[in-house]
Amino acid sequence: MSETTEPKKLKVTLVKSAIGYSERHKATVRALGLRKLHQTVVLPDTPSIRGMLYKVNHLVKIEEEK
Structure with a gap:
């Protein structure tokens, strides 16, 4: 009865652009793996990732991946 459930994924x-914003915002965008405009990455839905996304939510679009 070991059911393996995959963790949720977020498409970010x-x-x-982070130009004109603080260095912390730029560093957060880079830490999320985003380098260019309109680049999309798939990240696990964890509390630490959610916190990073909360800090730069004005720069990114977040979608849940199924």
């Missing part, structure tokens, strides 16, 4: 797309 950089939709606005």
